[in-house]
Amino acid sequence: MSTLTRESAIPYTGPAPTNREPYVPTDAPKTDQRGAELAALLGAQQERGQDLPTLVVDKERIVDALRALKNEHRFTLPLDLWGVDYPSREKRFDVMYQLYSLERNERLRLKVRLGENETMDSATAVYKGFDWFEREAFDMFGMRFDGHPNLRRILTHEAFQGHALRKDYDPAQRWLCTEKDVAQLIPKIDPRFANVDTDYERVTLNLGPSHPATHGTLRIVVTLDGEMIIGAEQEIGYLHRCFEKSCETHTYQQAIPFTDRLNYMSAIINNVGYCMAVEKLLGIEAPSRAQYARLVLSEFMRIADHLVCIGTNLVDMGALTNFWYLFQPREEIYGLIESCCGARLLPTYTRIGGLAVDVPPDFLANAQRLVNMLPKYIDDVEKLVDRNKIFLDRVKGIAPISPEDALDFGFTGPCLRACGIPFDVRKTNPYIGYETYDWDVPIAEGGDTYARYLVRMEEMRQSLRILQQAIDRGLPPGPVMVDNPYVALPPKEKVYNEMESLIYHFKLIMHGIQPPVGETYFQVEGGNGELGFYIVSDGTKNPYRVRSRPPCFAIYQAYGQMITGQTIPDAIAALGSLNIIAGELDR
Amino acid sequence: MPIERVKPGVVRVVPRKLTFAERVYLPRVVAGMFLTLRHLLYNLINYKKLPIISYPEVKRVYSERFRGRHILTTREDGTTRCVACYMCSTACPAECITIEAGEDERTREKFPVRYDIDLLRCVFCGYCVDACPEDAIYMTRDYEMAIDTRARAVVGLRDLVVPPNFPVEPMGWRPYYGPLEKKGTAGGTGLGQPLREAPFEDDSTPPNPDLYRGA
Numbered sequence: 001m002s003t004l005t006r007e008s009a010i011p012y013t014g015p016a017p018t019n020r021e022p023y024v025p026t027d028a029p030k031t032d033q034r035g036a037e038l039a040a041l042l043g044a045q046q047e048r049g050q051d052l053p054t055l056v057v058d059k060e061r062i063v064d065a066l067r068a069l070k071n072e073h074r075f076t077l078p079l080d081l082w083g084v085d086y087p088s089r090e091k092r093f094d095v096m097y098q099l100y101s102l103e104r105n106e107r108l109r110l111k112v113r114l115g116e117n118e119t120m121d122s123a124t125a126v127y128k129g130f131d132w133f134e135r136e137a138f139d140m141f142g143m144r145f146d147g148h149p150n151l152r153r154i155l156t157h158e159a160f161q162g163h164a165l166r167k168d169y170d171p172a173q174r175w176l177c178t179e180k181d182v183a184q185l186i187p188k189i190d191p192r193f194a195n196v197d198t199d200y201e202r203v204t205l206n207l208g209p210s211h212p213a214t215h216g217t218l219r220i221v222v223t224l225d226g227e228m229i230i231g232a233e234q235e236i237g238y239l240h241r242c243f244e245k246s247c248e249t250h251t252y253q254q255a256i257p258f259t260d261r262l263n264y265m266s267a268i269i270n271n272v273g274y275c276m277a278v279e280k281l282l283g284i285e286a287p288s289r290a291q292y293a294r295l296v297l298s299e300f301m302r303i304a305d306h307l308v309c310i311g312t313n314l315v316d317m318g319a320l321t322n323f324w325y326l327f328q329p330r331e332e333i334y335g336l337i338e339s340c341c342g343a344r345l346l347p348t349y350t351r352i353g354g355l356a357v358d359v360p361p362d363f364l365a366n367a368q369r370l371v372n373m374l375p376k377y378i379d380d381v382e383k384l385v386d387r388n389k390i391f392l393d394r395v396k397g398i399a400p401i402s403p404e405d406a407l408d409f410g411f412t413g414p415c416l417r418a419c420g421i422p423f424d425v426r427k428t429n430p431y432i433g434y435e436t437y438d439w440d441v442p443i444a445e446g447g448d449t450y451a452r453y454l455v456r457m458e459e460m461r462q463s464l465r466i467l468q469q470a471i472d473r474g475l476p477p478g479p480v481m482v483d484n485p486y487v488a489l490p491p492k493e494k495v496y497n498e499m500e501s502l503i504y505h506f507k508l509i510m511h512g513i514q515p516p517v518g519e520t521y522f523q524v525e526g527g528n529g530e531l532g533f534y535i536v537s538d539g540t541k542n543p544y545r546v547r548s549r550p551p552c553f554a555i556y557q558a559y560g561q562m563i564t565g566q567t568i569p570d571a572i573a574a575l576g577s578l579n580i581i582a583g584e585l586d587r
Numbered sequence: 588m589p590i591e592r593v594k595p596g597v598v599r600v601v602p603r604k605l606t607f608a609e610r611v612y613l614p615r616v617v618a619g620m621f622l623t624l625r626h627l628l629y630n631l632i633n634y635k636k637l638p639i640i641s642y643p644e645v646k647r648v649y650s651e652r653f654r655g656r657h658i659l660t661t662r663e664d665g666t667t668r669c670v671a672c673y674m675c676s677t678a679c680p681a682e683c684i685t686i687e688a689g690e691d692e693r694t695r696e697k698f699p700v701r702y703d704i705d706l707l708r709c710v711f712c713g714y715c716v717d718a719c720p721e722d723a724i725y726m727t728r729d730y731e732m733a734i735d736t737r738a739r740a741v742v743g744l745r746d747l748v749v750p751p752n753f754p755v756e757p758m759g760w761r762p763y764y765g766p767l768e769k770k771g772t773a774g775g776t777g778l779g780q781p782l783r784e785a786p787f788e789d790d791s792t793p794p795n796p797d798l799y800r801g802a
Contacts, residue, residue, distance in 0.1 A: 254680035257712040321623055328638055342652035342726070342760045348712045356717070357652065357764075380626075384619045386588065387605060389612030422597040440598040442590065454588060454600040492763040495720050502720055509674050509718045 023281055023518025023537065025051035038108065042068060047111065051280070051520050052098075054109045059095075059120040062112050066097070066126045075099035075108060077423070078410045080549045081123070081133035083141040084536060087167045091115040093143055096534075097123070097130075098521070098549075102407075102421065105428050109521070114143060122148040129410030132557040140165035140244075155237040155586060158183055164245055165545075171245055185221045185233055190564045193230035200226035205568075209238045213316055213572045216582030220559070220571070227567045232560040239586040247546035251512035252278050252352060255546065260346040262548060263584040265308050266301035266527035268294070268337065271350040274548075276431060277522035277533035278352045281515040284487060288476040290354035291432045296367060296470050297337065297349070298432070298524075299463040303374065304333045305527030305579070306414075306456040313453070313576030314385065317394045317569075322381045329370065329377045336366050352513060353488045354481035364471055371467050378460055395450040399562040399574030406447060410554035413529025414459060415578060417443045418451035425525040437466045449570075449577040487513055512541030526551055528579045552578075552585040649728050653759035654711045656729040657704055659747040660722065666691075667748050668723035671699040675715035675724055683708035684715060702747060706732055707740040713760040726760035 025031070028049050035053035039046040042065050047054040057065050069075040077100040084094040097110040114120055122145035123130040134145045135154040142163040145151060153160065159181040162169050186204060208219040217238035223231040243262065247255040259270040272294045279286060286294070311326035334344040339360050341349035349356055385391040401411070403419040416423055422441045426434040442458035444451035481488040485504035494501035515537040523532040529551025536545040555578050563571040590598040608614045630637055640647055649655075660668050671688035689700035715724050734740050 250680055254678070254714070257680050257710050257714075325626075331638065338653065339650040340652070342650065342654040342713065343711060346710070346712075356713070360650070360652075380622065382588065383622055387603065387609045388615045388619060389605075389610060390616070392605075420599075422593070427596055440590075440592070440596055442598050442600055443593065444600045450602070454602065457588060458590060458598070458600045489717060492722075496722065505720055506674070509678050 021516050022049075023283075023516040023520065024049060025280075025518075025520065026283075027051060034106070038069075038073070041073070044110075050109065052107045052109045054111065056111045056113065059112050059114055059118065062097075062110070063121045063123060063126060065110065066099075066123050069099060069108070070126055073101065074103045075101045075106075076407045077102060077412075078123075078127035078129040078408070079107070079412075079530065080410075080532065080534075080547075081130050081137060082534065082547045082549075083137045083143055083165070084545050084547075085141060085165065085167045089113075091118075093141055095120065095137065095143060096547075098532075102423060107521075116142075119144040119146050121146050122151075124148055127410070128405075128408045129554055129557070132553060133410075136553075139163065142166070152183075153237075155240040157181065157237065164242060169245075171242070171249060185235060187221050187223050187231035187233035187560070189223055189231040192565070193225060193228075196225070196230075198225055202230070207568075207571075209235075214575065215312055216580065216585075218556075218575070218580060218582060218585075220575075222563075222568070222571070224568070229563050229566055229568065229571060232563050232571075234556060234560055236556065236582075237586050239582040241587070243548065243587040244546055247543050249542065251541045252515070252543060253513065255543070256351065257346070257348045259548075260348055261583050262550065262587060263305070263527055263531070263552075263581045264345055265579075265581055266298075266305040267345065267347055268297045268301045268349055269524055269526050270531065271348065272298055272432070273522065273524035273526070273531050274533050275350045275352050276524065277520060277535050278513070278515065280522050281518065281520045281535055281537055282352070282487060282513070283516075284353055284482050284484065286354045287479050287482060289358075289478045290350075290480040292470065292473075292476050293340070293355055293359050293363075293480070294350060295432045295434070296467060297340065299467050299470075300333045300336060300367070300370070302525075302527055303460050303463050304330045306460050307333075309527075309576070309579040310381070310453060310456055313449075313573065314381075314391075316572045316576045317391065319385060319391065322384055325377050325380050325384075329374050332370055332373070336363075336370060339363070339366065351481065351488070353484065354479070358480045359475070364475060367467065368471050371464055371471060374460070374464060378457065382457060392450070394570070394573055395453060395577075396448065397446070398449040398570045399566055399577075400446060400448040401558060401562055402447060405558065405561075409558040411529070411558070412551050412554070413526065414455045415452055415529065415555050417441065417459075418455045419447035420445050425523050425530050429523060431522075431524060434466075437469050439463075439466050439469075449574050452577040514539060514541055523549070526584075528552060528581070528584075529555065531584075548587060550584045550587060552580050556580050556585055649730070649759065651728075651759065651761075651764065653726070653728045653730070654713045655727045655759050656706070656732055656742075657709075657715070657747060658725050658727055658749045658753070658758075659702065659744070660725060660753065661748060661751045663751050665751055666696075667698060667744070668721050669699050669702060670697045670721055670723070671702075672697070672720065674718040674720060678714040678718035680712060680714060681708045681710045683710075699744065702744050703741050704747065705741050706734075707737065716760050716762055719762060722762055725758050725762075728759040 031050060031053045032048050035046045038053055039055050045056040047056055079098040079100050082096050086092055091113040093114040095112040095114055099108045122134055132154060134148055135151060137143045138151050139153045139155050140163055157177040159177040160175045203224045205222050205224055208214040209217040219235040221233050222229045243258055246258055256271055259274040260267040262270045307326040307330045311323040314322040337347050338344045341347045341356060403421055406416050406419045420443050422443050424441045427441055439462045442455050442462060444454040489508055490501035490504050495505045517537055517539045519536045521532055521534045523530050531551055532549035534547040535543055538544040563574055589601050591601055593599050662668055671686050673686055676684035676686050683705040685703040686699050687701035688697050691698055713726060716726055
């Protein structure tokens, strides 16, 4: 009584898993060529066959190389700095730099090989933005950077022993931080105010980590002269939960729920970014129906992210009504997400190779209803605050940052666009079909809280434009998962009725997806900037290293500088406008 | 807010110039009051349309994909469909499922003697449902899981197993939607098939799976 028919016994004829063969990116010839040019200019070695031009620089020459890249080759945006540990190698660490050139729309990766007991020069003298990234590399790997102004732990606490992302660190250890371990933080007083003599006493004040106005577990220590902040330092890591280490001990699929918890305000964008990074490594592409759903839901999530940001920012300034007006459509957006995947805040909707399940039949009708109702709510808020003198006085000229500083700190997303720099990953490196839609990148001048508000408001309208065009095009027909049993679980019908599919199903759950050996980086435009995932695969079911490039991290390190010279209420308003999400900041 | 085109694909948001009436601030505050008043009146007249749910008297009904508390389904004869294959606990990213397998004396089927889900560890991602090859674990639309001790967060077979023909209506995230023909895999593991007496008498005889599965 066998149900196994002749046809169903031969279900898949595509390529077999290639985990023994190295990963070859499709754009390798182009990046090799550009990498060779830059290597010749800088006198560095080149690593071939990568998805980005990759140079290997000696640790003595890295600062000179970075300076030359910044000043002569216009790599003005320091995107990321992170480490990778290869314990079996003679020089076990790779310190990785990623730079971006706005003029050429080009990315560059630099690698420095570093031994365990070696130190290297800090890049903070060239790019201010590498300050916290170097602290993170020190915290996670124990890499020491000479000349760093403040090289201490950033994500873990003072009582933590060892370096968590080293391969020989046992993740089962627990470290208890008691009150006496916590270092007293005294912020440096800004030189502009150091010698100003006022009648007031100087007070050091702790804002947070549990403070109703900080939207998450953020701690800011400020030194006040009267009401003016003359020195500020931010302390983070209260929500650190080892996202990157957890990925190393789980399979590729199991990391998708973890990415939900990065920027939980726009979780689908994180899902998409991570899944597309793994898909790039596997050399597969999700079907067009899945890409379409990813695009529509990403844009809805971006709108939801901005709604929360603007709504809570206005609450900080005492405008509670706007919060209710903006949260109503957000609620409806989460309803749409829930109808697709069964959860509102933490959807875990995408899978590597597509979507978990097809969108519901009424998806487009619901999306259209939302697109119709959203402008009314945005307009209402605009009417309330746009020409309101109280609001304008609270935001105009508050916590400004110059375009040069913003780039130097590694700003991306709405906060960079508020400085007048039109950098948007959806335009510069289009993915899931953004290039086929007619939309604009909004910018504003000034880089202050007001400019950030203006950019976000306009961005929601642009997202609505994309959504309206997408809805007009309609859902593409076809499946939502790739037809590859080494990546996608077979349909349940086959699992229940065919031995072949049951075996594939079993293999995929037990042995996971096994991408080819190699490394890759993929970036998406998150709610508050470029969200990137760098993945190293060693051919096994667990990623060797997952690095997420958190946009908040780069933005928040400039916060201390931005609020110096402002008052506490203005600092709160500025914090809301930066849209710092602790889940992403601390990972 | 007016926008002006800077170059293709980039627009600049230009703040409006304030008129004298707007600069003296009181007129705009009054205008804002009128807007909120309009909302208030609209809501008072259409109070039935208010997006408010008087929980717990009224409860929100989530979609058929809602990922709530789990259940373990049963066959028509009352035995659990779960065959303790450990697929769900392997797929679980939160490592919240603990299974101990036992063997049915009568049918030689593997079945769970212990199946615990720690609901405080569970992240409700639905991976267990996707991983199950036996149609045994479903998620319901039940989202009320308040407990008073940590120990009560661990739910076992007694809480999870539902009677046969448990209505599909309260179900949430499930392995498939719509009708699906289940004939069982080649050889069959009992899905929808009546259970048969084991053809061997005692444990000393090594079980011959072909003999048992044949026919």
